[in-house]
Amino acid sequence: MSIEHSAAAGAHSSHLRTYVTGFALSLILTGLAFYLVGHQGFNRTFVLGSIIILALVQLFVQLFFFLHLNSEQGPRWKLLTFGFMAGVLLIVVVGSLWIMNNLNYNMMSPEQLDKTISQGENIGL
């Protein structure tokens, strides 16, 4: 009975420390991203790259510390479905942006076309 009980508790052990760590890390990452965007002195590309990385890090912090994606035992079905979802997500988001940007480029208005040519881009005319 006691072995059974502790095994059941072990499978779902979420300790206070895990939540506090996750919460503290999330606060730091959010604060850092906010500071980078609000500060005027930084290079724009650097800020953009940084906040993307900070958001991705926070995504995994919350997945691990709050949603316990890494504490699965046996066949990792949660991870498998997560991976499948991530694949679908990338296809939908990257595919949409790719297709729609290409469409915008190929269906430029005459004014936009003039602007693009004057910017020195060879568009094959």
Add this chain to the structure above:
Amino acid sequence: MSENMSESVAITHSHEQAVADKTAFGFWVYLMTDCVLFATLFATYAVLHNNTYGGPAGAELFKLPYALVETLLLLTSSFTCGLAMIALQRRDKRQIIGWLSGTFLLGGAFLAMELAEFSHLAAEGHSWTASAFMSAFFTLVGTHGAHITVGLLWILVLLPRIARQGITPHTARRLALFSMFWHFLDVVWIMIFTIVYLFGALHV
């Protein structure tokens, strides 16, 4: 005899555990499909966010400190929800009710701020009919807000049940599912904060 009895108790426990695990996994699969729903809305927003129809872009419309306060409210509510789960492991009914009420108040404050932002935008003439950008914005952020509303209703259903029935396998399972749902909404909000508000402030 007594050994037999404890064995049967152990079997019931592992059976309940198996049911709880299966339910949790089923709910996880639902959350993954919900992620795909949000992915389509994020993709729509990313495609349409420059189509402002002559109106202002995100940088002029959104106030970053306001969005930061919203983020902190939701993040803290996610934390208190985690504390309710720890109280569940300790079988401390009063603490569960306390932390869950805290989660409700923080989530409610977040929703109130979001609705205030929406009505402010609409009153200034930037409603969902103003441009493709505004439509995409209201659909994305509004869908998240609708999920938050469902989560708050869920707490309202859950609280009296826990108060009346105490910690049973049934209420424990419900609470575990709710906490997954709430943490998931926090993750989605982090993406909204970054892609809508921070990118918007940078004129992406």
